[in-house]
Amino acid sequence: MPSEAVAKPPCVILCGPQMGENIGACARAMKNCGLSDLRLVDPRDGWPNPAANAMAAHAEDIVEAATVFETLEAAVADLSYTYATTARSRDQVKPVFTARGFAQDARARASDGQKIGLLFGREREGLWNSEISLASAMITVPLNPGNTSLNIGQAVLLVGYEWWTAGDLTPDVVLEASGAQPASHQMLDNFLNRLITDLDERSFLAIPEKRERMIRNVRNIFQRNDLTENEINTLHGIFSFLKGQGGPR
């Protein structure tokens, strides 16, 4: 069984695409998402189409390698599972995935060696019902019911994005520190102790019953901040300067 690492991304099949610009936009979105196999069924304006190349930005390779088929049946002949994208219910008894659900399902199939495909319809009309009946399942991207209309480049982007992120390990949030070291608790303590000593010297913390709470509040301002070593040093410099012990930096 092939491993996840060699899972082949789904191919993208555009059924009856009209404007070359839209085909180029689809190629560009595919490249954003690690997809590369573009198939065109009966493109209205013939193929190749210079408008597609012009719009493809960094994805000219995908446009140039695109394959053309006369029928959808021929375009999907070598695939074992296909998902038809639709913006609305189509009165066909078939599983309907969200884009995220598709990505989970498709990753599992691709890891198992299956060749899978995504069907996108023509501008305005979408996929015909006869085309949807050729697919194994449907995908409807959940969007604001007040406006679910997407052009095909955007539809390819959202579905492709879910495919890409399902295989992406970027953590939900990290502190970008550009190589800077996070400060240790001891380094932060040294800074806070210096600050508190300074404040005590100038009687900022003179009211005993409020002192402990004030120190805790001041500590929390800095403690929750994920400070780097450089930033602690910057703060030391600022305090020295304010106290007349250092020059401008």
Place this chain on the structure above:
Amino acid sequence: MPSEAVAKPPCVILCGPQMGENIGACARAMKNCGLSDLRLVDPRDGWPNPAANAMAAHAEDIVEAATVFETLEAAVADLSYTYATTARSRDQVKPVFTARGFAQDARARASDGQKIGLLFGREREGLWNSEISLASAMITVPLNPGNTSLNIGQAVLLVGYEWWTAGDLTPDVVLEASGAQPASHQMLDNFLNRLITDLDERSFLAIPEKRERMIRNVRNIFQRNDLTENEINTLHGIFSFLKGQGGPR
């Protein structure tokens, strides 16, 4: 504390947008994702801009309600947490969220009554570092490192899509049955028993040591299919017709 139901969606702040078409595309993507508060900082071609309206499709209301600011400081003045979108590392010590991580964080903040904002940069250049330093955090959408370039309408769409789906309850997959009832196990059993009886009569299952396995295989073809009542009835009709017991339907 306000409930999730009244969580205010983030506003979208475009810094130095150039082409009106791109502003319109952003408004359209916002509408797809349930966002409505569009703010423009120093739009190059002035405001209002007919090209934005023309591109906005179903989102003219967002374009018409957009507010214009001279500076980013003024545009974010009433917000308490802001996310700057960037395609690449920016050498600033700040949390970096994925688009999905942003959505979790922002939903929590919005549910807590915070007013939040999303910053998007100008075409080609993106956000300036001085603009990023005004934001609380950054968002970098994980994409294929081979092509991370998005136009601003696409960037608004991906980030907005994560905001929308974080509050969306659509199940990952359902069977679209258009009101049709799923068949009960008993209804499926009746059909399979009829089929097996027919096959036995014609000695299709005549080899005893293979019979049990063949029945199991045939059962699995239909059992895993999530058949509806109508589909079972259709299958009964087909079998009757093949046996010469029924007319065309």
